Amino acid sequence: MEFRPRDYQAEEYAAAAGLPRSPALRHPLSPALLPPAQADVVVEVQNVEFDDPLRAAPIKEETLDSSDSSNERDAAYSRRNHSKEWSLFTGSLIQKFSYGSTIHVSSALDSVTRSSREYGKSLADVHMEELEDPDVVSEAEKKVITRQEYVSRLQQLKSEIRQAWRGGDRVKALKLTIKVARLLMDTTVSQFYPTLFVHVIEVMDMLGDLVWERIKRKAEYSDEGRLVNSLPENFLSRDICSEAKDTCFNWFCKIGSIRELLPRIYLELAISRCWRFLEDDHLCNLERLTMMMRGLADPLGSAYCHLYMARCVGLLNQKDKGYLIRSIGQITNLLERIILMKEPYSSHSFKNKKTLITLMEPPIEWIMKCIFVDGYKEAGDLVAEFSFWQNTSESTVKIPCISVVLHYLLKQLPAGIISTHALHIIELFEQNVDISYDQHLNFRLLGQKLSESPPPLSSLNSILKHVNEVLAQYDRLEEYLIVADAHLDIILHHLIDDYIPAILDGIVKRVNNRSVDGNEIELLQSILVKLINHFDSLEDILSLNHFMDILEVLRGSSRNMVDMQILRKATRTHYISDPTTIQLLFEISQALNDSIDISYTNDDCQLKAHLITSFVQKVDFGAEREHHLTFLIECRAAFGRINELKDTLVHLSNSLAVKAVKSMTKCLNFLKACMAFNEVTIPSISSTARRMNLYIETAEVALLGGLVSHAEGLLTSAISCLECVSTTVEIHKLVDVDQISPLICKLCSVLLMIPGIPEEGKIDMPHNLISVVDCLSVISPRTKLKILCSVIYLSASLSQNKLPYHASNEEILGNDRLFYGDASYFEGLLSLSSIALQKLFDAIEQEPHLGIRGTMALEACNCMIICYKASEQLYTECSRLIEIAKQSLQPQNKFLEYTRRLFDKHLSTFR
Template sequence: MEFKTRDYRAEDKVYSLTRISVSSHPLCSSASSSLLHTQDHGSTEFFDPLRGLSTQTLEPVENTAVAEKLPATQPTSHLSSKKEWTSFNKLLMQRFPVPKMISVSSFSSKTIKGSKASGELSSNIQSDELNDSQKLKEGGFKIVSQQEYIKRLHELKDEIMRSWHSDDRVTTLKLSIKVARLLMDTSVAQFYPTLFVLAADIMDMLGDMVWDRIKQKAEFADDGTKICSLSDDFDANRICFEAKETCNNWFRKIASIHELLPRIYLELAILPCWRFLHDNVMDDLMRLVTMIRGVADPLASAYCRFFLLHCAQKLPQLDTGHLIACISDTKIVLTRIVSMKETKYGNFLGDRRLVISLMEPTIEYTMRCIFKDPNQVADMILRLELYGEVPWISVILHYLLKELPVSVVCSNAVEILHLVDCSSDYSFDQCLNYKVLGLKLCEGISQVNTVDVLIDEVIQVAIKRKSLDEYLKILDAYMDIILQYKIDHYLSSILSEIFERLCSEVVTEDELANLQSIIVKLVTHFDDMKQVFDLNYFVDILDVMHGSSRSIVSMHILNNATRNDDINDPTTIKLLFDVAQSLHDSVDFSSTKQDDNQQAERLIVRFIDKVDHGIDLDRHLTFLIECRGAFSSMNDLKEILVHSSNLLATRALRLREKKDTLNFIKSCITFNEVTIPCIPSYSRQLILYLETAEVSLLGGLISHSDGLLDSAISCLQDVNLVDGMRKNEDADGIVSLMRKLCSFMLMVPGNLDQGVTYIPKNILSLLDSQSWITPKLRIRVLCSLLSLSATFSQNELPYHPIHEEVFGNDSLFFGDARYSQELVSLSTLILHNMVDTIPQESSQATRGKLALEACNCIAMSFNVNQEISSVCSKLVEIARSCLGPADKYLQSTINFVHKQSPVSVGGK
């Protein structure tokens, strides 16, 4: 066999494309225009997908399939309010978890246990109600399960609907009264919000059914003849007598209910029906507001007002007097609660707090309604007498502040702050009012007036707080304003105060969370972490933090420090190193990686990558050594450290004297030789061994390069120890690395003691020992080894080492017969391996393609004489039997081999 002689320089000139210098990138607009003129593209405009979307504006497409046609009887505003009501009620039920067992009054228990309204029912509702009222006075409580209670309410709803559809209006009303009467029983406490939601749903259902019935009577005669069609804003004078009579009958029946609360709920349920009788429904609404004042129980009255606000939104009214009246009445009720003194029964502070917390959702919803219309904000503030002399109840003020527009809060910041100062009752945590005010101001931070006066007063308020938690809560809300307006003297005093308090108290989790928020805002505000570290007490405060709060702060610090330029300040590097080490120690990298673990690892890796000690390469290598010890749990980081070490070695070649450079590169290689075996992935080890061997060769360290290549071969021998079931992609990757090793071998001088084909023979032996290498992968490696042998045989290699003292094999062994004989011997062995391996492939199509791939490689490597032609013919026959004679790859291979020699190979 004879290797084919090749002239790589000549081939490069022949096959290289002609290069033309251009003044702009071919994908830019000007180049695209010229391209359109020079080529025949017709009228088609050039569009480059890499440059983004077309400049033409796309017209929005309306989704007609999703759009709903709103009923004429329900205006859009009403549907929006209904959706908001439903969403609010869902949150309300989630806010107060329902206990499994509920203590209810004996009368409520009778209703829940299933006393159904069936059989003969008295038409005299007032008489029945008086009887029920007498029963209600009977003392005693009973225990029922919450499941039983809720199930019974659903049953009552179904019964009401069935009786309605059976035209049994009396039963419908009687059952509805029973549901409403349940709301009189506030002994259920924690369950009351859930009870209200379920009962209000039944009341709404009743109201809708009554409304539809009366509206139908107004629009249609008894015989079905249409009388008129009512619009949303119809007048009462258009309603026929029969419809009005039916409507009057409903209100009279409800007016005969003895108990006040059920009477109010039932009238509210059908409140919109007053529009069938007269146009001034607001008078009826205000009458109901006044009636609710007669409900003594604060919880029952609060939720009744809650339902009133919901029902009022069904009216096409513009007046908002009922909103002001409701919040004023709520203020009176809460004032009585918070002013209660200790009685002979003891201090009921706990119960009062529970009542207030249960009332909070009703206050929140009221404030939403008050400030719903942005055009009426100024009028509402005036009518609420926001800046009056009378202190506000804290809980009401809280939800008022939440709903106030940002512009109003910012323009009246100091006045509102004074308002919060004066509202210090126990109905709500005053710190949260300071906090919500601060958050509102931060939303419109550019609109804040009198910043110095505001912050000065806020800090004085915070300092007076003895609790560290309260102090941090208040400061946290205003930290963005302090940072935005660069009030540095406040910042210094704040950090000093925080550190003093941290040293004198045991820090709780809540306090750590607030401290975390403050520190994160501080960190993210500055572009340069050196400015943050230079702040007095910042590092001391950081040292006090621990747990998840410390980890989160550490991640923000590293993220902020690494988002810009390289980090080169020694002090900053040391502090960031401590931060990264603290983060590393708080995360379990050995467990299955979660998002937080991955983010922490990415930040630490990015920090190490950003560190730059400039020309002090020895210090940087020392830094990498420190990182390897400090972050030992991070396997991915070890790989980065090896890459960084190799980068340092290449930088040393450009910056240093030859003698110093050699020693430094040796240190880098030694660092890598210690680090690489610690990486569990053999494929990654192989990559790093090859990379380090290249760096060694670049520095002229041939012996080190040989040692690294031996380590790479040993790594390949251990691959089958990873697991028994190797994935195809892993195997493909390792084979690709083996082929890369073959390419790298062209630059490595042959070993005079072990022979120039020492490493290729080791690779060949490796193929026989690894069970995971399939015939397909084996052929790929064999082709690479054969190409390597053929390239080694050339008088001039295609590429050489850059180092001037490292000579290629074409220089070292030129004209040496033993060298050529060794290459021929290796190639013969590879050739036989190829021929023996191909039949082992089980897939017929793959076997045919492997035969052609081997045939092409052989024809490119050797002169096609009789011996080579025989081998190629055998491979072509295998391919023809597997792929068929018409296969294009087969035909092109036959043509290629035929051109290499006059001997016919397999026919055409």
């Protein structure tokens, strides 16, 4: 077979001229261009109703008329939400106060430390005996027990209470529950007390649920078990029968007879839901319990008792929050006594007052949250009860202003309210400095609230002036940083840059060449990141006084985070040309590179590598190309572990070479230097596909500069990359057609521009390509076919009297001029294509999948029809390929139909 002669320029012109073209006056998808019938269809489709799963369920008419059912749903939702939040709160409570593995407990009050083995009796029997005679254990005796063992025994006792209830012995269940409640009387286990509280109230809640279900059943069922009255969710006391009311009243009487005040309150709170069976208004009971709690002298026990009341009453959906205000008032009075007393408050001697106040914080926080659960509008009038705002002379309850109470009040208030009263709040901070809460934490909260809702500009300067004065009073770095970091957002938001130098200067003075701890480093990180994000350009950031001094203080992950932010800011610009800035960013990149894990797999390491690569891409030395190439060499040495960067370095080197060639100056030595840089860099890249691509790209640049021998060597290296496929770990990635075949096509397109040597013919590289591919058993038959088709296309193009394109460098002659009329050269090309054709048919036969085999046959047929002259042999071979496709594909296959038409057009004369 002979190659078909082609005139590429004429074919291009014919293809362009043959396409029908008309100006598009309007967008082709414009509704005005739609036919009327089609437009009607569109409108009809738009009007179709359908169920949207994101829409709310349709509301039935009967629900709109029933406010009672709506109230029931709201109440049920409120209880579920309250229970969920309480579960999260108690979990955090245990986690916060979880230190210490053992505790010292008083045996007189903590009978759970006495195992049943000591008595040879059940644990429940032991408790029952101690209920009858509390003096059976010596008060002076102390025992050591692990936290886990304490909790486990408490859970065992909870199980025995449930068993006693199910067995009908409700008196025993009540007495055991009282014993559990007595555990909260022992506050000597101060650090364990919050955890003890959580586990004890689980028992209380269990008893409350059991009593509620028992009374509710009596109200709904007869003694024979027949349903008499089904109570609605929002039932009233008049809906309850007398027998159920008597049972309920009896339970409150039993609990009212408990001698100790604390267990009596806890048990009544546990069954507080049962008030609904007796009366509709619960406020009088809440006020009574609140007054009873005034008798709890121990501050820790009192605080957590108030906490349990807020939790229990929260399930009742009580609208009046006055009892919660009184709870806060009682806790505040206790805190005031603790703060004013010279000695520790309790005879059980807490380690210090600060520890006791810290343990009392969770009740204050939860109660404040309950006060504002319905929002500020509903609770706003109650704020006056705290006497915190000005003009509150009409307040009925005068509660002293304690710092910790003020903190949790401000935490619940809307940011807008705090923003309006910011100056007055600062005065409160200054007037009420006590040990209950660190004032710098109050100022941090103030700063956070002001950031959420900025105050009016008229008062902003006054606020920041007060804050600046407060900052000057802090000698400790951590306190200074906490307040400065909290208010930096509002300073940057209003562009009040006058305070920034003062803040940075204060930081440097307090660092004073000393070591900085972990929390201080995190705060410094936060401040620097906010500054970086605020300014538009990196130059503005670096010009800040002491910025670099503070940056040098950071270490570890915080330093890496700030460095990454600096690189992110720097790479957002078009280019980086300032030598000082480049050197700084290079050093930052080196520090980040050192922190990249050798495995280079996690997202953080990949982000660091990407930022370093982006920085290198943005550097521009302008006309100083030698300096830029030197910079690339330094980057290769400094960041050799980053695979992504190696590709970028080669691309940048080629870009420098192209710019040098286009500048029309003497650049041969620089061009060779770029080629040498690439020849050293490319082999270190692990991915075979990427190496091939870069070799081919660099060969194109070499041809542009007239370096033919360099181009030949680079293309030979690209072909050699295929020999590594079977030994690489990414073999399964490379055998894919989408990766190998495009690279070979690109390789062949460059080979078309490589001038041969007249004495040798210079077609050895395509021969080498066929030999290498033939030896790779791991490459799929279809990939081999595409490669072999590329070789045939290359051979057919080289055989033309005029090549479709030439090298841009006019000094490089094409093979159409070097071998014009050389019969041996053309015979070599035919021999090359003949070898490729034979291996092409072998690849088709090796493909096991019928569908793929048929497609391969059609691809081969199209290649042969395009490349060869019409002849009897071509007709025979193509007929064979089409027959294979018919046997493998469906008759209506579009590719098969197109190929048959092409076959009939060019080879019909040989039938």
